[in-house]
C-alpha cells in the first residue's frame with residue numbers, strides 16, 4: 471500500500487493537531503475545517519479506501535466508529551455530529567488512506583452536497 475500524507479501525520483513527520491491516538495487509530499483536526507468541529511479519524515493501518523478493507527479488518531472498522539463516539543464525547547458534541555466517509559475519487563476522496571470526517575458544531579442539511 472502506498473504512503474500518503476496521513477502516514478506521515480501518524481508518524482509525526484508532519485505536524486497535526488492530535489485529538490486522540492491509540493494502537494490502532496489516530497484522530498486529528500482537519501487542516502481545512504468544514505464545521506467548527508472537523509476531525510479526521512483514521513486507522514494506523516494504511517487501508518487506501520473502505521472498499522479495500524478485508525474481513526480481517528472487521529474489528530478495526532468497528533473500533534474506528536467507537537473512537538468517533540469517544541472523540542465526540544471529548545469535544546462535547548456527542549448529541550449531534552455527522553460521520554462522513556468518502557470512498558473513491560468520484561465521491562470526493564482526495565487522500566487515499568481511508569478516514570472518517572467527524573463534523574459538528576453547526577446545522578447540517580440532507581441530502582449532503
Ligand code: 5GP
Nearest residue numbers: 475486498499500501502556562563564565
Ligand atoms: P477527503 O477529501 O479525502 O475525504 O478528505 C481529506 C481531508 O484531509 C480534507 O478534508 C483535507 O482538508 C484534509 N487534509 C489534507 N491534507 C491535510 C494535512 O496535511 N493535515 C490535515 N490536518 N488535514 C489534511
